[in-house]
Amino acid sequence: MQAENKFSAENPIKTVRSLYIHIPFCAKKCIYCAFFSAPPSENQIEQYCQCLLIELEMVAETLKPQTIFIGGGTPSLLNTEQWKKLLKGLERLNLLGAEEFTIECNPATVSDYKARLWLDYGVNRISIGVQSFDDDILKLLGRIHNKQTALNTYETFRKTGFENINIDLIFGAPGQTLDLWQKTIQEAFSLQTEHLSCYELTPEEDTEYFKSLNSGNNTVDEELVSAMYDELVEKAYENGLFRYEVSNFARDKSNVDNGIPSFACKHNVNYWRGKWYYGAGASASGFKDGIRTRNVSNTELYCQLLKSGKSPVEEIDKIPPLSRAGEIAAFGLRMDVGWGYAEFLNATGFDLRTHWQKEMVRLIGLGYAVGDEKSFRLTPIGLRFADWAGELFIR
Ligand code: SF4
Known part of the structure; x- marks a missing residue:
């Protein structure tokens, strides 16, 4: 405990400035997803949120987050009461007030009330997993929403007052033509989001998509995928979104910081620049002072460990x-x-x-x-x- 105190706010060099919180629950698994997430069992979310706060209480003194990113999984799957408890817990631990506070969400899991609550607690950046504006592609990917739900969700956040919104898109999906991709990106540009993340669909082991490629039911057309990426970069630029990382685009190059647009995701830039971060929750990892840690990738075990006062860390690697x-x-x-x-x-x-x-x-x-x-x-x-x-x- 004494060693930890030394790293508290009195010694800013030793303080961790980026906090990631993992929510490992989704309504349904998408066919391409290898993230640590699954549909929750009864009462599991409630219990998990309590345990997250136990973990954060153990380390709160070493954290002074300038960026917070709550990702998953589907953080927006938590209901308003569960969010209230989690955010109040963060407030009690003195972890609020970050310069950038992002919550990831999926369309079909957001309400006006939830959006308002987030804004009230200092959330100032929203990342929406839209993936496509084509209903057939969304269905094929196993998403739980359609185009209209995605547009409604975006509108909810704008109406609530969010001024920094990202949407995630996927390209290279089976059956996705260049024409369909052009329509999706045009739809995205017309929303005038501050940020856009676009990922090529990649076959991760142990996913349905991986199995379908291996069994020959689907193939990847590398030339088409490459044409989709070129189209994206060109059209993003024309629409005022500047690429600052292979998959990430942001607005406002007039107000640049080291060549990085002002709406770039600060949390991710911290990762790419090698800054320290703490990861809370099942499967989350952190890095500080040459040491990489990873929590257990088992939600039940994560909760059991914390309830019995033990650390959820299962791997500690000293990196030369x-x-x-x-x-x-x-x-x-x-x-x-x-x-x-x-x-x-x-x-x-x-x-x-x-x-x-x-x-x-x-x-x-x-x-x-x-x-x-x-x-x-x-x-x-x-x-x-x-x-x-x-x-x-x-x-
Ligand atoms: S919603 Fe996101 S985290 Fe959940 S299964 Fe789909 S891709 Fe994975």
């Missing part, structure tokens, strides 16, 4: 500084601005040019990256291969 720096290099290269050498040195203690010179030269030679005396970043073509390029930096 050079390995962590390599990871941070890889994350940061996913961003359009890449890495300034001074910024990287400050974040990791290592000079990118000294330790990764060979990799940088290789990427520049391939036309996948450019560098000058101040910074190094992937080119638009290089960003398409950001996963592969990032792997080169892992130590």
Whole structure:
């Protein structure tokens, strides 16, 4: 306990500024989803929220969140009473007041009252899992909502007063033509959201989608997927949404911070810049002071441990500084601005040019990256291969 106190607000350098809270419940599993989530059993949500607060109470002194992200799963599945208890708990633990406070939600699980409650407790950013504006694609993906529900949900948040809204979209779904994708992105642009996240549908093991690809019932058309991404980047730019990471676009480049649009998700930028974070909830992970932790990926066990006063952490890994720096290099290269050498040195203690010179030269030679005396970043073509390029930096 004494060691923990040392990391409290008196020592801001040792304080964790980003808090993630995982809600592992969904109404129904989508065919492509590998996230830790499942439909809840009776009373499970109630019990889980109590345990989340027990976990947070154990660490509250070491946290001073500037960003909070409640994700899942489907956080909006909690009813208003459950939300009230959770938010009051965060208030009691002195964890509210973050500069950016995001809640992820799904259409069909939001009410005016819930939206109002969130706003009242300082939530100022909403991320809606829309995925598509085509009803057939939504059905095929196993989503519980249709286009109209998604539009109504968006309207609810705007009416309530939210001024920073993201929507998530998926491209490369089976049966999705370029024309259907164009219609979906046009619909998204017409809403004038502040942020847009677009992910290629990827086959994660143990998902229905993975099995259908393996059994030959579906195939991936790489050329089509690539054309969809190109279309997205071009049209997003024309509509005032600037790509700042491979899958993420945000408004307001006039008010940039280090080349990053002002509506970029600060919480995620903190991850990509290698900042410390705490993850609360079943399966959540955290990183601080060279140590990565992961909580048990079992909701029942998570609750049992906390109720008996034990820690839910099941993995503790000490990451060697050079390995962590390599990871941070890889994350940061996913961003359009890449890495300034001074910024990287400050974040990791290592000079990118000294330790990764060979990799940088290789990427520049391939036309996948450019560098000058101040910074190094992937080119638009290089960003398409950001996963592969990032792997080169892992130590
Ligand atoms: S709603 Fe999201 S977290 Fe839940 S099953 Fe679908 S993709 Fe996964």
